[in-house]
Amino acid sequence: MKQTICALLLICSSSLFSVSYSQTAAFIKSFSRGKIDTYHNFEGVILFDIPLNLRSSMGIGVMRSYVQQRFHPRLSQAIGYSFEFNSLALIISPEISGNWSKYSLTEKTEIENIEFQAGYHLFYGQKWRIFQSSGIGLGRERTSFDLRTNYFTYHISLGLAYVW
Numbered sequence: 001m002k003q004t005i006c007a008l009l010l011i012c013s014s015s016l017f018s019v020s021y022s023q024t025a026a027f028i029k030s031f032s033r034g035k036i037d038t039y040h041n042f043e044g045v046i047l048f049d050i051p052l053n054l055r056s057s058m059g060i061g062v063m064r065s066y067v068q069q070r071f072h073p074r075l076s077q078a079i080g081y082s083f084e085f086n087s088l089a090l091i092i093s094p095e096i097s098g099n100w101s102k103y104s105l106t107e108k109t110e111i112e113n114i115e116f117q118a119g120y121h122l123f124y125g126q127k128w129r130i131f132q133s134s135g136i137g138l139g140r141e142r143t144s145f146d147l148r149t150n151y152f153t154y155h156i157s158l159g160l161a162y163v164w
Contacts (some may be wrong), residue, residue, distance in 0.1 A: 070105075076097055100113070
């Protein structure tokens with residue numbers, strides 16, 4: 001389990017340090033609603049010289065972390081292909097993403113969710129941009145007793161981005 005967490009942190013952080021090869025980078029503060037919880041996210045996006053982009057996100061589940069007092073982190077990584085409309089200050093990007101989250105139900109029961117989604121994200125604006133993202137896909141829930149459940153998943157995000 002610790003290896004999985006370390007690998008996910010490495011994947012999420014590695015794309016944020018490759019800014020020197022990129023054309024544009026953005027920091028996003030967003031809220032997202034998904035099947036499992038509502039998340040408070042901090043995201044980084046890199047738009048490369050080619051139309052490829054990478055988006056990494058670290059979030060905290062609002063309902064489980066704040067209301068139920070159970071720490072509920074979520075890590076996400078997405079890759080997309082950007083279509084830029086400079087005259088409208090708009091970027092639309094179809095993307096695929098992977099999400100990982102985990103929380104404790106009781107002292108002995110932990111629940112881990114892994115989700116894969118297809119969707120899009122868009123930016124509107126110049127230096128300060130409105131960010132919106134959504135996607136649908138499949139998820140798998142696993143408990144510490146190795147019970148597994150597959151489910152349909154979705155997310156909708158809205159946020160504000162600063163581009164440098």
